[in-house]
Amino acid sequence: MQVRYTDALIIGGGLAGLRSAIASSKKGLDTIVLSLVPVKRSHSAAAQGGMQASLGNTIMGEGDNEDIHFEDTVKGSDWGCDQDVARMFVNTAPKAIRELASWGVPWNRIRKGDRDVVINAEPTTITEKEEAHGLINARDFGGTKKWRTCYTADATGHTMLYAVTNEAMKNNVQIEDKKEAISLISKDGQCFGAIVRDLKNGDLIAYVAKGTLIATGGYGRIYKQSTNATICKGTGHAIALEAGASMGNMEAIQFHPTPIVPSGILLTEGCRGDGGILRDKDGYRFMPDYEPEKKDLASRDVVSRRMLEHIKKGKGVPSPYGDHLWLDISILGREHIEKNLRDVRDISMTFNGIDPADEGKKGWMPVLPMQHYSMGGIRTTPKGESIDLKGLFSCGESACWDLHGFNRLGGNSVSETVVAGMIVGNYFSDYCTQTDISINTKVIHDALEKQQNYLLALLQKEGTESIYDIKDEMRIIMQNKVGIFRNGKDLAQAVEELKVLLQKSRNISIKNKNTHLNPELEEAYKVPMMLKVALCVAKGARDRTESRGAHYREDYLKRDDENWLKRTLSSWLHEDDLEPTLRYEPLDIMKMEMPPAFRGYGRKGFIIENPLSQKRQEEVDAIIKAHTGDRYALQEKLMPYTLQACYKSKNQRLGDEDE
Amino acid sequence: MSREITITALKYNPSDADSQPTFETYTLEETPGMTLYIALTKIKATIDHDLSSDFVCRAGICGACGMVVNGKPSLACKTLTSSFPEGKIDLLPLPTFPLIKDLSVDTGSWMQKMNIRVNSWIVANEPTDISKIEKRISPDVADEVFELDRCIECGLCVASCSTSLMKEDFVGAVGLSRIARFSIDPYDSRTDEDFYELIGDDDGIFGCMSLLACEDHCPKELPLQTKIAYMRRKMVMV
Amino acid sequence: MSQNDIIESITGKTVQKKKSKIPARLDLLQSISGLFLALFIVFHLIFESSILLGKESMYSLTKMFEADFIIEGGSPLIISMLAIIISILFVFHAFLAMRKFPRSYREHLRLKTHAKMLKHTDTNLWILQITTGFMLFFLGAIHLYTMMSQPQNIGPYASSDRIYTDLMWAMYLLLLVSVVLHTGAGVYRLIIKWGIFDGKNPRRNRILSKNIIKAVVVFYLFIGLYSLATYMKIGYEHKDNYGERYHSTSEVNHAS
């Protein structure tokens, strides 16, 4: 029996996992990070566009601060987020970005003087101030009032991930790649580590830890078409689910407007942020018709739906892969594209043979909305601890501490991973420091043996089903019935069909009987996990009879604050269950700093209001009116929140004293 | 319109005593815009469930899928099958890196060792106060650092370099460019003497024989030629 | 043996706990020795090709090297001295370069198969360089020994006799080809290695450097082969008078 003991076990080596690992290693804890792939290949590396933080350096971000970032985030979430968490987040984000700069992220810097940009398809000149020269620059992104998205060309996630990994190595974090957690070790509501499969030789190893943190990213691969990497399968969610942890808002899935057709590789939102526009088959720019104010840069859920709406009107461009629309960045000019959107150009040239810098129609890239991000995940407290399982923490895309509610803003996600890594990472290390575990070796032994037997049983199955077919079917069901436009009938069908698939997955046969390095065996244990995650998504969506953020029901068009201002919690009560059990957790309007209202984009008048919203708004207005003093004190009055002192301190900006 | 292509791949599992290295040939229908990622995924799902290879981002940005394609170390996910007019594609695992199975190699451990060996992180004399305005950096310097930070650790430079192939401990172009990257980063306070301690030997900068296969195979087109020369000039002056 | 050396050989660090500076020096010296040898060859082959302009030109050039403008009649000793200096440089350079040779069968095999599959010009160029370098080691040694030991036997007839009647032409042919190729590849490497000709567009300048060097190599091969042919011709015509020395036309005039 192979057993390894450590203080802190972190499953997932993306931005969130590694930043947390630095936090715990800095506290002197023996820290291990596990990852399916070399950590620098984690999906965080794919983030192109940028990271939001209200530095307010660029002239177009002037006057930006935590309050505006907070407002954008809450509106973006369609009031589904936890506003305490949003506050913790916006206050820490500028610190995160400055920390990253000191760890080597070569953020694009401001050059004083005139700069030509394209705003709203119009070439415009902006003038950066002398005193901002050399400070961190920002670009425009969807759903934000200010230019707030800091970037390194279009490889932001990559440079961030490299800097954080390097820092982790410097801090002696033990990084072990090609190691997959396939179940958690838990007993009596407490988590003690994980059973891990070594993907280099197929060995099973028990990792026993005082605290375990899951940062395994998203689960986009349950869909047929997704911008996510091939490893984003949600196995991290599945092992937590199986160990008794609840998932939050799994139905909240974001679809990105501009992946390229047919490969599904993402073209960053930075394309539109920098001034690129969407066109239909007639070359017509249609977004201003639907969204006069934010146009091509309304939030992602809105743009994606508008695009499909427009295609349904017969304005899509026909192709062998179905109808699509065009993304035009050629108007930005070759120089800008070759410098700031180099990867985009590279992708378009390699995979589609289109040079987007070519003027006119020749340079337009075919795009269609596809699955992109999972807002939902392992439900945790604002400290990042699972609400059900002691000693289990989670942060990053895999978690639902609930920053994004039903839609996350572009640039808020990589920002979240690092911020959560800082905040949750600290709480997690505190937990590991304070906890002493005593666990019977028999528990470990049993957990290990159970997995061993499970894998052997899979190999010996003599069923009739093929695991590859099951996977394909699942992905098509999710694509067609749990997609951007949802309705009760399709969703109900989806749930039933997925249940059948889960059943079938227990009746497969595997050709290759090898226990180690057997790709077919890997599919055989992963697909049922994916199915469980898919079922949480489909069932949550079926039962949520309203439209909120990215969750859009054709049969319930309105956002229903009266009945649905609550979080879906799904859990898997018994091993043999074929579907999750749902319950709900209400959001308290009377504690909100920003009570529910119209987002400012999307359809007007499509809200079933909760009377409390009005009431709370009046309270808030009264507090604001009576308030004297600065905005920090006001915020404290409106909605006090807890955050580690080192992160709660004020963020200095240009013009603030003692620079 | 569509044609048949044949893909030949090395199959071998070194951890299995019974495994015999062989070349396996697969024939399949080419589809428009087919990449080796699409082709291999199809082979794995329909013809040979046992074929191993590494793909993560399938978009040419994570560096996972390096393999030798018709003799050239390449990123498989970025290689279009249509770029081979004969329709014959030979695949081998990347050399230099330990073989895991078939086309899958262990780049992770190699890169981690290299990163630790060259201390590939910022070393600063003074701590940064993260609630204060950040240090100012000239936009040009930031761009220059970024240019080198674009490396995706795919290992193609290492796999194409004869020096790496012969000398196991050679840090490779990836390691040397990393040092160049930190030496121009204003946040890093290390001096040339400090860098000499890391790469001033025959497994470091003086091991490189300027073969430039690295430069010619780097999928990110990093300026390896000039940066290695730059580091060499600096290091002989120390 | 000094204790410092023992410490360094075991720990990899000098007593100051620093890395040795020797590798840096060796790398630089390798290039410098190569550069000097290259410069020598560049002039040497030009001087040698003076035979193309006639026996007289070669003769006077030889005498000039023997410093006949200072010493009456010229002294072959000077040639010997030069040969010794060059030999030292030669051995030194070869010694440094040898560190880069594939050392074991495994390294050799890996290099060979790799280069075959890769089809990469610069890698092949390097293989050419070590192969020619290896050849030079022997051929150069023979030639240098001759020049050191018989400095007096240089001249239009003496050289031609050696090449034709003494059957040295085969050796010279190989020597010529290998030294020109080796020097060409070596100088290109120097340019790349130290970034001498990076300019604004290093990628373009790399191609440019390669093309210029190619042209120069062709030029040198041409004049080298042509001279060798000329020596052969003279040697053939002179075979019956083997051993006879050439006398300058001016000397002959003088005597009469």
Ligand SMILES: Cc1cc2nc3c(=O)[nH]c(=O)nc-3n(C[C@H](O)[C@H](O)[C@H](O)COP(=O)(O)OP(=O)(O)OC[C@H]3O[C@@H](n4cnc5c(N)ncnc54)[C@H](O)[C@@H]3O)c2cc1C
């Ligand atoms: C194409 C694309 C572009 C994006 N662009 C942006 C952007 O511009 N701005 C922005 O803010 N956000 C962007 N995002 C979102 C953002 O990149 C991700 O949400 C974020 O990086 C997730 O980070 P993470 O650390 O939570 O997870 P990841 O980076 O996905 O890391 C997950 C880690 O978990 C490991 N893992 C998974 N399962 C297991 C297991 N069972 N056992 C062991 N290890 C496991 C993996 O190996 C990996 O190391 C983008 C996303 C995509 C898909």
Ligand code: HEM
């Ligand atoms: C007159 C004879 C020679 C000349 C003009 C010459 C010239 C050069 C030059 C200019 C270089 C490039 C230096 C560098 O890379 O730093 C070089 C490299 C080299 N030389 Fe020579 N050389 C000569 C003889 C030899 C001999 C006899 C050998 C063989 C033992 C040899 C082997 C090499 C090798 C292997 C290299 C490559 C070293 C490397 O790439 O680092 N050379 N030579």
Ligand code: HEM
């Ligand atoms: C100081 C030392 C040297 C002297 C005095 C010298 C002299 C000569 C002379 C006199 C010849 C004419 C042929 C002969 O007389 O045999 C010759 C030819 C030649 N030497 Fe040298 N040489 C020297 C060093 C070298 C070295 C180091 C090399 C290369 C490694 C070299 C390469 C050649 C070649 C290739 C030829 C043939 C030229 C041709 O065919 O045109 N020589 N040398």
Ligand code: SF4
């Ligand atoms: S330098 Fe280029 S080839 Fe080498 S690892 Fe980095 S990206 Fe790959």
Ligand code: F3S
């Ligand atoms: S190929 Fe190798 S020898 Fe140097 S120039 Fe590149 S690292």
Ligand code: FES
């Ligand atoms: S799979 Fe990421 S580079 Fe090919």
